[in-house]
Amino acid sequence: MLKDNKHMDSLFAEGLKNLSVSPNPKVWEGINSQLMAAKKKRLFAIYMWTGVAASILLLLAIGNHYFSGQSNYNMQLNTLSENSTSFQNDSVRNFDQQIDSKTNSSTKKELINNANTSDELYVSENEQEEIMIADKVSHKPNLEDANSPEIFNNGNTSSLLSKFPDSNGTEIRASKLNTTFLSNEKDLAFLDSEFVNGLMNRKTEEKLSNFEYDPPSQLVPNTSQLAKQQDLVLLADEIQIQKNILAIEQLGHDKNKENRWSIIGQVSSSYSSYSGDSKGGNAGSGIWSVGGGAKVNYAMNEKLAVQTGIVYNRFGQDMSARGGSRDALMYADPIFGSDENFVNNEVVLTRTYPEHTAAGPIKLSGGSNLPMTAASGEKISSSYSPSSSEDLIQSFKSIEIPLLMRYNLIQKRVGMFVSGGLSANMIVGNGVYDQSQGNKKIGEIDGIRTTNFSSQFSFGLEYRLNSKLQIGLEPSVKYYLNSINTSNQYDYKPYSIGIFTGIRYDF
Amino acid sequence: MENHLLDQIIKDCIKGKSKAQEFLYVEFASKMLGVSLRYSKDLAEAEDTLQDGFIKIFQNIKSYQFKGSFEGWMRRIIVNTALEKFRKAKKIQVVDEFLEIEDDGDENYSELDISLDVLLKMVQELPDRYRMVFSLYVLDGYPHNEIAEVMNISVGTSKSNLARGRAILKQKVNDYLSVKENNLRVC
Numbered sequence: 001m002l003k004d005n006k007h008m009d010s011l012f013a014e015g016l017k018n019l020s021v022s023p024n025p026k027v028w029e030g031i032n033s034q035l036m037a038a039k040k041k042r043l044f045a046i047y048m049w050t051g052v053a054a055s056i057l058l059l060l061a062i063g064n065h066y067f068s069g070q071s072n073y074n075m076q077l078n079t080l081s082e083n084s085t086s087f088q089n090d091s092v093r094n095f096d097q098q099i100d101s102k103t104n105s106s107t108k109k110e111l112i113n114n115a116n117t118s119d120e121l122y123v124s125e126n127e128q129e130e131i132m133i134a135d136k137v138s139h140k141p142n143l144e145d146a147n148s149p150e151i152f153n154n155g156n157t158s159s160l161l162s163k164f165p166d167s168n169g170t171e172i173r174a175s176k177l178n179t180t181f182l183s184n185e186k187d188l189a190f191l192d193s194e195f196v197n198g199l200m201n202r203k204t205e206e207k208l209s210n211f212e213y214d215p216p217s218q219l220v221p222n223t224s225q226l227a228k229q230q231d232l233v234l235l236a237d238e239i240q241i242q243k244n245i246l247a248i249e250q251l252g253h254d255k256n257k258e259n260r261w262s263i264i265g266q267v268s269s270s271y272s273s274y275s276g277d278s279k280g281g282n283a284g285s286g287i288w289s290v291g292g293g294a295k296v297n298y299a300m301n302e303k304l305a306v307q308t309g310i311v312y313n314r315f316g317q318d319m320s321a322r323g324g325s326r327d328a329l330m331y332a333d334p335i336f337g338s339d340e341n342f343v344n345n346e347v348v349l350t351r352t353y354p355e356h357t358a359a360g361p362i363k364l365s366g367g368s369n370l371p372m373t374a375a376s377g378e379k380i381s382s383s384y385s386p387s388s389s390e391d392l393i394q395s396f397k398s399i400e401i402p403l404l405m406r407y408n409l410i411q412k413r414v415g416m417f418v419s420g421g422l423s424a425n426m427i428v429g430n431g432v433y434d435q436s437q438g439n440k441k442i443g444e445i446d447g448i449r450t451t452n453f454s455s456q457f458s459f460g461l462e463y464r465l466n467s468k469l470q471i472g473l474e475p476s477v478k479y480y481l482n483s484i485n486t487s488n489q490y491d492y493k494p495y496s497i498g499i500f501t502g503i504r505y506d507f
Numbered sequence: 508m509e510n511h512l513l514d515q516i517i518k519d520c521i522k523g524k525s526k527a528q529e530f531l532y533v534e535f536a537s538k539m540l541g542v543s544l545r546y547s548k549d550l551a552e553a554e555d556t557l558q559d560g561f562i563k564i565f566q567n568i569k570s571y572q573f574k575g576s577f578e579g580w581m582r583r584i585i586v587n588t589a590l591e592k593f594r595k596a597k598k599i600q601v602v603d604e605f606l607e608i609e610d611d612g613d614e615n616y617s618e619l620d621i622s623l624d625v626l627l628k629m630v631q632e633l634p635d636r637y638r639m640v641f642s643l644y645v646l647d648g649y650p651h652n653e654i655a656e657v658m659n660i661s662v663g664t665s666k667s668n669l670a671r672g673r674a675i676l677k678q679k680v681n682d683y684l685s686v687k688e689n690n691l692r693v694c
Contacts, residue, residue: 019541
């Protein structure tokens, strides 16, 4: 029984163990198409994740830039507020002490009762950024005198209104600072930087002098108190000045925005392939190429701009990525050959250059010393040569004249925009190259349309180096709207996915 | 194929070079089709397995450690692909069978002159599960415990299926020989 089984097993094993059968060529086509699809999918995934990562980085950068800028500004104002308030409190405390020392208790009580006449200084940047410098400088209303000198300092810098005691010192009317002292940008007076600097220096000197004065011997302060009130005014001015400095900076930015014309120089690295269904055309994989050009940008308003220019591109397909360059594969034994017959040390291939690609028929160059007879099916032998890498590459060179609309999403130091539009593409180069022969041109695609139209969409980032220069990064997708071959047998619509990097100069 | 050339082709396949992939396919496709034919009921199914198997080979070629036979590594992937398709088709019926096969005597089958295509046809005509076990055990040298694992059956069932497969094949061989003998007599 056991022996019988062994005989049975050996009968089949000897025959079938090394069975070798030549598969249908369609099997390789199926394998190759699936491998190419996987490659494309992988590339798409790389682009997608790169885009996602870039978007996240961009959002982080913009968020960081925006919030840090905002917090710095808030910090400036808060610091100013704290300084002003503390300084104000100190001065008022001193002033109160003077009053206390010079007035009786009843007068003091009245002063307290009249707290509703307290002078307040509100410095408001906006609703969220309100600085209140409040002070309570009491006085006796019945002692107010029309003779009291009034200092109006509401000219261009503020609506500050002050009343100061007269020289007799019988009245105290503290400065009343309007709550709308600094309300919004429209009320701002723009001071030039020299004026601002001068004013700030002078103010500082005055502050110092105020701290050095001697308390007057009389009940009511006169000149020193006047200085106190002036100091309050100057504090307000200081805030005003800070505000104006910001306004001046803003004005500078606004001026920058007025730059309507700019030129953009760009270089691109792109992956190009095609879509379409060509009859019998050999499919290939995409190719990477570099391009570049110059564009003119005209800003119609703050957000919208139009662009045009001239851009050089290269696109095509790598024919060697599939069996297209080989019409037939020869195997050692057609069917049920023995293993000894099958195993060859050299693989013999029957190779012919394809008569056409997906883009159209190949018109071989007359001067080519390549085996022209290969086109008619001459067999040539080839063994695997790792150094010769790939074989045929079909490429087109085009000059593109785009007309694009650009919409600015963010215009800070880091800018973000989207753009899209149409382009006219002139095919200026057309060739099929054999890489195994040192990238020698073996011919060109016949029936290519000279002028073609494409659409494109891009998402861009810009970083402002200074008021004139910006550098940018612009991932872009471009798709041909028409087949570039005039024959309706070939539906070849190239597309490309690339990244433009460039520099922009604003006039 | 020389080893260093094969190694170079494998390395290029790992890099995704299409030309290397094609050369590898050309070199091994026939042998691998021979493997998949033994696990399939016909050529179409075998070529389908071959296609899926080669895609797996190219997608996983980076996991090849350059140790041992590369052909053996490929062969295993083809067999696994065939088994996977078999499992997906739910062709495996988990039935424990313990069958005693009668001894028909001691014949030296190995010396019989039967062509390869006839032998292959006999194997392909086996019920699926018998064919799988027979091919795994007899032609690819899998032990029963491994067959049980890959086919998700018990070792006993594996042995039983093998015995049943052998019996059917023996019957087929005997039938074939008797027909052949009759034909010769007629001539």
